[in-house]
Amino acid sequence: MVIYGVNPIMEALRADYPILKVYVDERFKHREILSLLKKKRIKTVKTGRKKLSEVSRTDKHQGIVALVSPVEPKSFDDLVERTIATGGYLLFLDRVEDPHNLGAIFRSADAFGAAGIVIPKDRSVTITDTVVKASTGAVFYVPFAIVNSFRQSLFEFKEKGGWLIGLEAGGKDISRYSFPYPVGLIAGSEGKGISKPVKKLLDDIVTIPMKGHVNSLNVSNAVAIGLYLLSVQK
Structure with missing residues (x-):
């Protein structure tokens, strides 16, 4: 997998x-990155911007591109056990399709301490690489699982003691809501x-109140x- 940009590679x-x-x-001057590359003995090749654009398939590489091993998913059971044991919160994403959205969600999951993210296979x-870039590297810290049956994963989480709370219009005011833990958002x-089949498994739905247009x-x-x-x- 190819990643690019100062923050994701850092x-x-x-x-x-x-x-x-x-x-x-050839003109890249980020001292901390260059120092870490040398310290970790990672093969580094100086080249022109044309080559960087070819490898990254973008002109927004900020002068640095890395070839990395694919980010591997974790076991869904491990994420559930971690969430239940800590009384924490696990994020379930029902068919999010935009890579920039997913990257931003990884950033929030890292910032606010989610136990992990569950993503359906289909x-x-x-x-x-777009998700990695949009996450500014958060994908390297937030564990995630890819499941064959999203609905079954919710059912299993609930069976093991977790609460399922949907984030959707038409629910209770989230600013006044008292969350039960452990919880799946x-x-x-x-x-x-x-989706309708998923809604049938939910214990409750919360909504963000809107004041704009x-x-x-x-x-x-x-x-x-x-x-x-x-x-x-929490």
Whole structure:
């Protein structure tokens, strides 16, 4: 997998993530990154911006591109056990398809201490270089699981003692809601929200009150608010 940009590569270095090779612009001067590359003995190739753009398939590489091992998902059972044992909160994403949204959600999950993220195998974006870039490297810190049956994963979480709370319009005011723990927060896709089969498993639905003129928030923004309130109450 290819990642690019100062922040994602810096976080990969800090997390000791397996980096195979790094290409840097001949004029690249970021001392901390160059020092870490040398310290960790990672093969570094100085080259021109044209080569960097070819490898990264973008001109927004900020003068540095890295080849890394693919980010591996964790076991769903491990994420559930961790959440239940700590009385924490696990994020379930029902068919989020935009890589920039997923990357931003990883950032929020890292910032607000989510136990992990659960992603369905089908009809959902996977971990791509765009997701890594949008997450500014948070994908290297937040564990995630990819499940074959999203609905079954929710059922199993509930069976093991977790509560399922959906984040959707038409629910209870999230600012006044007292979350039960351990809890799974479920957010739906950008256009359709939480699917009907999933809604049948929910214990409750919470809604972010709106005072403006638009009728909804971007899913990544809504998730950020939800995770923040979960972290405050925890």
